[in-house]
Amino acid sequence: MAKVALCEDDPSIRRIVVEGLRHAGHEVVTAHDGREAVTLFAGDDTIAVVVLDIGLPDADGRDVCLALRSAGQVAPVLFLTALGAVHDRLAGFSAGADDYLPKPFDLKELLARVEALARRGRLVTVSSAGDLVLDPARHAIACEGREAALTPTEFRMLAAITSRPGEVVRRRAVVAAAWPDGAMVNENTVDSYVRRIRAKLADVGSPLHLHTVRGVGFSLR
Amino acid sequence: MAKVALCEDDPSIRRIVVEGLRHAGHEVVTAHDGREAVTLFAGDDTIAVVVLDIGLPDADGRDVCLALRSAGQVAPVLFLTALGAVHDRLAGFSAGADDYLPKPFDLKELLARVEALARRGRLVTVSSAGDLVLDPARHAIACEGREAALTPTEFRMLAAITSRPGEVVRRRAVVAAAWPDGAMVNENTVDSYVRRIRAKLADVGSPLHLHTVRGVGFSLR
DNA sequence: GGAAACCTGCAAAGGACCTGACCGCGACTT
DNA sequence: AAGTCGCGGTCAGGTCCTTTGCAGGTTTCC
Numbered sequence: 008m009a010k011v012a013l014c015e016d017d018p019s020i021r022r023i024v025v026e027g028l029r030h031a032g033h034e035v036v037t038a039h040d041g042r043e044a045v046t047l048f049a050g051d052d053t054i055a056v057v058v059l060d061i062g063l064p065d066a067d068g069r070d071v072c073l074a075l076r077s078a079g080q081v082a083p084v085l086f087l088t089a090l091g092a093v094h095d096r097l098a099g100f101s102a103g104a105d106d107y108l109p110k111p112f113d114l115k116e117l118l119a120r121v122e123a124l125a126r127r128g129r130l131v132t133v134s135s136a137g138d139l140v141l142d143p144a145r146h147a148i149a150c151e152g153r154e155a156a157l158t159p160t161e162f163r164m165l166a167a168i169t170s171r172p173g174e175v176v177r178r179r180a181v182v183a184a185a186w187p188d189g190a191m192v193n194e195n196t197v198d199s200y201v202r203r204i205r206a207k208l209a210d211v212g213s214p215l216h217l218h219t220v221r222g223v224g225f226s227l228r
Numbered sequence: 229m230a231k232v233a234l235c236e237d238d239p240s241i242r243r244i245v246v247e248g249l250r251h252a253g254h255e256v257v258t259a260h261d262g263r264e265a266v267t268l269f270a271g272d273d274t275i276a277v278v279v280l281d282i283g284l285p286d287a288d289g290r291d292v293c294l295a296l297r298s299a300g301q302v303a304p305v306l307f308l309t310a311l312g313a314v315h316d317r318l319a320g321f322s323a324g325a326d327d328y329l330p331k332p333f334d335l336k337e338l339l340a341r342v343e344a345l346a347r348r349g350r351l352v353t354v355s356s357a358g359d360l361v362l363d364p365a366r367h368a369i370a371c372e373g374r375e376a377a378l379t380p381t382e383f384r385m386l387a388a389i390t391s392r393p394g395e396v397v398r399r400r401a402v403v404a405a406a407w408p409d410g411a412m413v414n415e416n417t418v419d420s421y422v423r424r425i426r427a428k429l430a431d432v433g434s435p436l437h438l439h440t441v442r443g444v445g446f447s448l449r
Numbered sequence: 450g451g452a453a454a455c456c457t458g459c460a461a462a463g464g465a466c467c468t469g470a471c472c473g474c475g476a477c478t479t
Numbered sequence: 480a481a482g483t484c485g486c487g488g489t490c491a492g493g494t495c496c497t498t499t500g501c502a503g504g505t506t507t508c509c
Contacts, residue, residue: 144395144396145395145396145441145447146396146441146444156441158442158443158496158497158498159442159443159444159497160497160498161497192499192500193499193500193501194454195455195456195499195500195501196498196499196500198454198455198456198457199456199457199498199499199500200498201455201456202456202457202458219454219455219456221453221454221455221506221507221508222453222454222507222508379485379486379487380486380487381486381487381488382486413488413489414488414489414490415465415466416466416467416488416489416490417487417488417489419465419466419467419468420467420468420487420488420489421487421488422466422467423467423468423469440465440466440467442464442465442466442495442496442497443464443465443496443497
């Protein structure tokens, strides 16, 4: 029950994979070549996993991956390839891939890996108007290329607020998230952190602002 | 003439396999349970192939595999199992296995597969990101011709960090990888090693730097 | 106007990390 | 057997960042 984007030029392989994914309950969008993949997949933030063939007729799958990444697509990418050579695998990873499957592959294994990637999520995306990305793997936020590192406490706090975009997160909940051990005394410390988080949001040019709801808490809009 | 690591709790099966491998000219090291396997196999970089029983008395073979992987063991892993079910096969692969053999198996087939794996080297042999190359066989890093030798501990540590290029690897994970036996007391020792690794990265002129993320861990960028 | 809630700038304290040096141990050499 | 060397691990001191809280200004609500 996740949305999977598939780019594969070989019709028979494509059919098998699509049927397998659909049968497993996933929604599938397909592209036949690299250009179509970029067009269809780049702006779609509902995609949970991207499956890319490396050997495409019009482009290298890795270039497609890079293009998707630079277009803000943050879904994990799994590469399919007939090339078993190590350096291809490596090039795939350095292009921003999250997993790799050499052809010929077992369909069940592909399904297992796709689902693993979908579960893992890898990134918490906050897409509302622009695409602000919260990256737990790097403890950073990113927006259109620009990136800012967060301290552990800042990150916990922001994560709590972005977990429910648009909604108001109560001050108490923010405190509980930022200080899981139950420590913390001074209320004002929260404000200090909010201030610093706001500064970093501004640094990356985020279209989303950390809005305060007086007497209640904070929300991201 | 390859070194094979075997972990199997059943004495009769173990004896048969060991004799078969030795007869074929391989060197064999054995473990009886998961803990012993991790202890013996994790730090041994001369191992060409690891053969793991999935059903061990003290642990799931897949967990052992994960532990070995995170400890920097890069040899291909072949699973033995009495379970023929597909989902076990898949779980095995997702745990980082390279091949799979259901019991009861023909000794000749096991030998053939072990040798195939030994020849092939390993699925993820050289982990590299950018132009930096990590060579497990020589315990060295190289960058555009220049090369530097790493000590075993340094290598395990760097391997753990390069396994996820760009992402932050938690300090805890780094420690687990560098000291697979769970030893290690002084936190500062990690810093010392990081320092040495940085020096060697600089020696070979690596474009990638070992970046520290305060309060979290390290990442390679 | 006044109080509460919030923002801002700043600075102290403590922790995390870096650095350079040191020492013990085992392996290898002589 | 003694010496040498590389590796693993530790230590002390310094640096820098994170955390925390204060003090005072500003906004909002009654």
